Amino acid sequence: MSASFRFPPSFHRSVIAILVTVALFALAPLVAGDFALHVLTIGFYYVILASSWNLLAGYTGQFSLAHHAFAAVGAYTSGLLGYHLGAPAWIGIPAGVVLAALFGLVLGRLVLRMRAIYLAIATWAFAETVHIYLTADYQFTRGELGLSVKPLYSTIGPLPYYFTFLALAAVVLIGLRALIDSPLGYFMRAIKDNELRAKSLGIDTTRVKIAVFSISSAVAGLAGAFYGHFIGLLSPQMIDFSEMAKIVIMVVIGGFGTFLGPVIGAAPVQIVMTYLQKYGEWNLAVFALIVIVLMRFSMEGLASLFAPVWRRLWARDHG
């Protein structure tokens, strides 16, 4: 990074807020039972997925519908390396991240000049292709039979996974915040706002868009790879469209294009969905309706409720 850049004060405030929140969640095992911890662990997984998708769609304006597929690329890479070659997680997970990043790089390049709905359709087609491959090549991927993945820890309890995903979410969120407050973050928002002007200022919009696509895919791959070693059994259902829909719902309810949005949207939506599961697909329909209403009236979702509190909290900085 160039010497002529330093982070704005807002970056340090965000890091403090993330660390305080993590500290509070670290105390949760004192009061929460095993099932609640399990649900929260999955909630953290979705915080990572939703935040990294928001980087791509909310900040840069590339409304990809392949994010769940990149999580699956990460999960299956590590799972298959372990299953066929006996590779340990510390090799499998980085390999999953790298492969997801590479797939993201290629897909990002292909959809570069597509806008809105065309990009959505093309990325969705990519996700379906991965879905079909994982189902069809069952001799290699175990298809619908499911691929068993070695767990990260030898204990049965949820506690080590809870802390693993909490730490992972914290690291990812601080990383994403740093990215958003870096020159690349300004360029992302500039591109979403007015690509022609961004170019006229000297921003290499092609490179920025591909880089963001790749980074966001890598983060999804990271989350997916850890998820595989947590859940223990992978199936192509991971690339069911409802998974992608869930990510979109979380971001829109939390606040599309806001940093806080996916963080406060993911866990509650995941928790409510877990408890509503007995109603089957209606579950998703209800959330879809909420999304439509929110997109019509307020793209800033729940985050807009927190914005005034956040500003008041730091107001004394401005005297």
Added chain:
Amino acid sequence: MSSGQVWALETQGLRKRFGGLLATNDVSLTVAPGEIRGLIGPNGAGKTTLVNLVTGVHAPDAGDVRLAGKSLQGLGMHQIARLGLVRSFQVTRLFGNMTVRENLLTSFLARRSLHSGDGLALTDSMIELTKLGRLADTQAKKLSGGQRALLQMACGFMVPGTCYVLDEPFSGINPVIKDSIIDMIVDVNRRHGATFLIVSHEMSIVRRLCPQVTVMMEGRVAAQGSLDEVARLPEVIAGYLGKALE
């Protein structure tokens, strides 16, 4: 001037056709380093097309653009911008969802490789210079037309360019802001020796800023000289000015 002269900006035989319309036809012009050149002519004469050809928005069907002697052929808009060419748009383009401060900082960051200063400090001093302090944390889309024009211009001066191509920077804004923009242009021209090509219909400002003007009509360069010289030409009066300038 000798034939070995390196022009700050030079176009050679630029031609661009949109369907049945020949928007620019064989446009050749040269602007010397440090010059402030006016570009005038009736609506539809091809001025904005010329600006778009120079800045890489459109690729010409024929001809070439040279910036400080270097051909811009095959370069993308962002590459041209990084060579030091700065443009403003006739319809003000800003990052509407970003604040005034963020717009200025983004303009700096985009070309920070050309500048060793501190972006945040430069942003603060530009806010002070443009008297936009009260609006520093307001989204650009909430500004008035004049404020937007001023901000767009200020963004162009965050990292001084070598050559500015400004498309009607004074249209539809009040006299005070007009004066601020003129002051900025003169300042960057004097201190950094920057070259300007300014499209404008404001004859009093053109006369004040530009020793030489180029007149475009129907896609061609129709005349060149001081404003008072070209304003006396019958075809310029008939095709553009309507009557002789006072």
